[in-house]
Amino acid sequence: MIEFQHVFKSYGQGRNILADISFRVAAGEFVYVAGPSGAGKSTLLKLIGGLEASSRGSIQVNGQKLEQLSARARPYLRRSVGVILQDTHLLYDRSVIENVLLPLTVTGLATEVARARARAALEKVGLSAKENVPPIELSGGEQQRLAIARAIVNRPAILIADEPTASLDKDTARRIMSVFKDFNRVGVTTVIASHDDALMADYATRAFKVEPGKFADSAARRPSSAPVQASVSGHIEPRLGGAA
């Protein structure tokens, strides 16, 4: 579960990137965050992942209030949130499987168990045959899938992805989205930031529209599709579709 209550985010003394945002995402939802570049989509995802702190307001992720979370406890929260950033941040001096193993190594999991889980994650994203290949030899779509495998290998409750299909062709983008949908079907809460409204409409059950100084939640118009209360300001983008 993710809950934002009157959250503000600004950098230094600058203007608010996000202003007075409130929403609640229930466990197992598939939400996509739309909006123009610079509107604060990435910032919103980073706030959910605990990668950045809010300037004001309260954020609750998996029952933990992030503003009350100590610096020591923050890494443990990150293990329950799989993050895929716009730049995949893969380690190019390591093999595909070593990239996927990293989140498990961080937890101190036994090597054999970790390898088995990493292989299972690679199988889920269709990269089993390339586990010993360096990521530089993978295509853009494969690198994106590798980043997904790394994000889900720790079996997170929440998966957040920032523009995961931005640089991919249509078919590859759909394959990537299917992977996300598969994880969502088994109960992983999924939040994806994207420019591609048409693509997202086929997979997401709910949309947030972020614009400079504005935030809208489609659930306010379609309460049946998202059984949550959400504060609404600005206009609403009611582009919703069923699961693919």
Add this chain to the structure above:
Amino acid sequence: MKSLLRQHRYAMTVTLRRLLAQPISSLANLLVIALALALPLLGASLLISVEPVAKQVSVTPELTVFLKTDAASSAAEKLARRIRDEHPEQIVKVRVISKQSALEDLRANPAWEQALKVLPVNPLPDAIVVELAPGDDLAKRADQLANVLRKWPSVDLVQLDSAWVQRLEALLRFGRIGLLLLALSVMLVVLATVFNTVRMQALSQREEIGVARLVGATESFVRRPFLYLGALTCTFAALISLGIARLTLTPLNDALASLARTYDAEFALTLPTPPVLTACVVLVAVLGALSARWSVQRNTRF
């Protein structure tokens, strides 16, 4: 517990991989630290080898008063009594060594035995050994007393026996302070070298650190390989410095042995004992880890 051990094993693997990834750079760092460490080690070897020589010789402040060879046989006893009476606060003990007992002592030495046999008379004088009371400005007091005694009749020569030992002691004190300063300077060199090595590594591993944090690595997990890097670099460097010191001492000892033989003596420079050397290696490793910790804390704030 097992999980922590696995994380340490991972940190060690990462550290060795990073060291081996840049072999020339790693080796250069090791040599710089090793050469720096070898200097105080050689200094310590010199000091601990010379110190026993100083200890063997009495450092008790003494004056030896030699009487004229033609002085009466009772003159020594009289003079000893006079010294005791006139300078009671400055002396601890006065001992008379008669010319006869000195001659017997010499005869006991086979090297002198033959030479003394050809002499018609005993050429040695009576002597009085005056042990001075210890305290401040001893050298000055000893000098003053020697000047007084030199003016007494029947006195031929007054010799400050302990002067050269005191000079050696002073030299050793100077050496110890010099060695301490050198060790402190070397510590700074080690700190700076490890700090910079870790800084460069942290900057080159920026991406990896970012990814590790992204997937939930704690700061301890991120820092651990760098601490190992500092500790391992210093341990290897300390071991290399031991090798360098040992190699350096071999030709030096050969040369010293030749010199010492001319004085019918034996002398060799030796490294400190194994427990001391082990403690030094551990100390240097801890120093490396601390420096790495300081560096990684400062250079991974991104």
